[in-house]
Amino acid sequence: MKRRTLRVEGALVGKTVVAAVASELGLPEPRARELVDVGAVYVAGKRSRDAKARLTAGQVVTVVLEEGGQSPLAEAPPAPELRVLYEDADVIAVDKPAGVPAQPTEGRVGGSLVDLVGAKLGRAAGLVHRLDRETSGVTVFGKTADATSALAAEFREGRARKRYVAATGPGLPPSGTVDLPLSKDPSRPGRWRATRAANGVPALTDFHTLFAGPAFCVVELLPHTGRTHQLRAHLTALGAPILGDSRYGGLPRAGGVDAARCLLHAQALELGHPRTGKVLRLEAPVPEDLMRFFAAAGIEAPAGPIRAGGSGAG
Structure with a gap:
């Protein structure tokens, strides 16, 4: 991420946000206003959408100029259908x-x-x-x-129950529980490792292998906890990373079928309704890219109530 940080002092005191950004970055004011409008300008650590706000002495203004190799002003792709x-x-x-x-x-x-x-x-x-x-x-x-x-x-409080499905590399046992704490991997930024060798946070996942073949597996995952990258790290610890998950070593293709993204899908959720207390059972159809692996395996996606063990905090 590329950013520019300004401290409000001298001639900047009393200027509007857009005028300060324009003068300090050498931009025309319409361009500076666009940066404010898209949320790329922060004043005192908070996103500022008020181009006319006046700055006071000592404030710090941060302008995000590039994120993920792309300008915040780059045209966004069309919004997907919700x-x-x-x-x-x-x-x-x-x-x-x-x-x-x-x-x-x-x-x-x-x-x-x-x-x-x-x-x-x-x-x-x-x-x-x-x-x-x-x-x-x-x-x-x-x-x-x-x-x-x-x-x-x-x-x-662990009352929400979740069921995920995924396509992974080969070698998963028929079923089991992964009880391995998670900690950030110091050698690979952005990755979490599942190991008892570090001082990690508790993480628990039940799994049931729905199909096991020589090229890939299809698995149902029931997390008891809801940790960052929990399922991705736990499956990697089992030696079967999720297909398409390049961060964790997942293959981009298996059994003649492409995996263009991390093929993990939150397929079902059960939780209490916030007003009535009745259980809401919510299901999302398996998307086409992951469904191709169900089809290649000749199996149906799971449906109906979530098996015991699928609670998770996040």
């Missing part, structure tokens, strides 16, 4: 498309799942759990502050 799985006065559940981040990134607004749901509702919605960018599947939002708080408690 599939709503369930909606009432308190809750909206959607099928997150692969490739869409759960939340806005630092240098850009728009295009995240939070933005897409907010645009549909015409107001902000409360995200209570997150999926990785490449992971698809069920994601639930609260439509009120009370609903968001109650839904978050379902995850935090």
